[in-house]
Amino acid sequence: MSEWEGIYTIWFREALRYIRYRSRILSSIVTPLLWLLIFGTGLGSAIRFAGIAGSYKAFIFPGIIGQTILFTSIFSGVSVIMDRQYGFLKEIMVAPVSRPSIVFGKALGIGTASIIQGVILLLLSFVVGVQMTPVIFIASFLLMIPISVGLAGVGLLIATFTDSMEGFNLIMSFIVLPMFLLSGALFPVTGLPSFLQVAVYLDPLTYGVDALRQVIIGQGALPLYESTFVVVGFAVFTIVLAAILFSKKEQNLM
């Protein structure tokens, strides 16, 4: 009972923080719009792609949703490092709440923030000429839950291994950008050179983007059940792993 209360409290704080940082919400809407309108329109007008049925803008729309979730989830997860450095984590760590509950609460809170952003983007689908129906909306919403929780898990995992924000650039170069670029957010994943093909299918975000693309514009490379299965499995895996590692990690009050 009290564990649920703990999870709820930690989730609530995370969500509250997200809503209070208005500038963050604004920039997280503007950034994907820039990608869609400038990059999408620009590249789409210049080049005709094989393997894309509709417009390029529409093609990258699910990819950009995936990107937004990726950036928000991982950076919010990594913000635990700052929580640790600047204090608030200690308050949570000495509370009579188990370590796994802290991880679940955090992951759900971060997931909530990412999903809010994803939903805003879904509502802006008319910008790229994608028709939004209630079914597409609900299916996309449901898919975003495991995608964002799984990526929040990645962020939390990074946070358990890192003690300072000095490694932030490394995280950007070695984890976030490769995950984004390899996910097929910007190009079709079929007909790639084999080394790239392998890398693409090793990227968990590929399956999230593919599932969203299947749902939103009906152009997935994999069957929906397959990609959904991977996305859910990945979320469970990262959260359980983060919970285990976080429980083992000691904290000094300094």
Place this chain on the structure above:
Amino acid sequence: MDYIIETHDISKVYGDFTAVDSINLKVPRNSIYGVLGPNGAGKTTLISMLCTILHPTSGSATVNGYDVMKDSKEVRKSIGVVFQSRALDDILTGREHLEMHAALYGVPNSLRKQRIEEVLDLIALGEKADEFTKTYSGGMKRRLEIGRGLIHHPKVLFLDEPTLGLDPQTRESIWEYIQKLNQQEDITVLMSTHYMEEADKLCDEIAIINKGHIIKSDSPKNLKHELKADIITMKVDDKEKFLNEVKKLDFIKNIMVVDSDIKMMVEGGENLVATLVNFANKNNIMVKSIELVHPNLEDVFINYTGKRIVEGA
């Protein structure tokens, strides 16, 4: 004696460095207990272990009757902790901090409002309670943290350097507050500090800790008493005569003459002031002034460790 915290040879080792070395601590229930030592003495490490955040390398400890390793959850329910560094979230209000804390510690919903009001009253945040904590002064933040640590009515409140970095006025008010708390509530306070004055003024009992060891533990008064060195300074009209006579008194350990002052090292000086005045009168010597100085904890610390607690202070 009823001890609420007991440690048995508790140690914490990091590689070659022993931060806490076989410490045995006994903290009496409802006391204010001070852990006094210089920076890096192991105070925070000790408190971290008692708060269940850090696992001891060896030894054991109980807090409120629960083992810090085996019953860490019960220990956490029994304690409130105020950390040395701030543990507040800039973008939450004071009231939200208290609400969150109450929820995390499982304070029943029906009690929460009342408890929060009580604590807000106690820490006197006033209208600031509903503003973001980033607008608070250092003292207000500290009070909020102490108040937060009390919401769930803990049996033990840990305060790690509670007045570090605060101005003297705020420090005074925090001291008063801690004393009031200890008197009004059924609560034991374990605080670490490197301010002698703070330990002296607040604590019923002190453990002097240096390099991971407890060097000495007792009440501040006894610790100072053990130095056996109260200093009585007198000014008299006939210095030579007085010196000749006073040498015969066996309770005087040592006499020093500094200009017109006669400084005498004695034990238990309070009882001897009158004796000395009467003694002078009997010998027809006029006493111009008499002053008694107790040794302070700083002297005690120097006596036991051979160095000042704050280097260069």
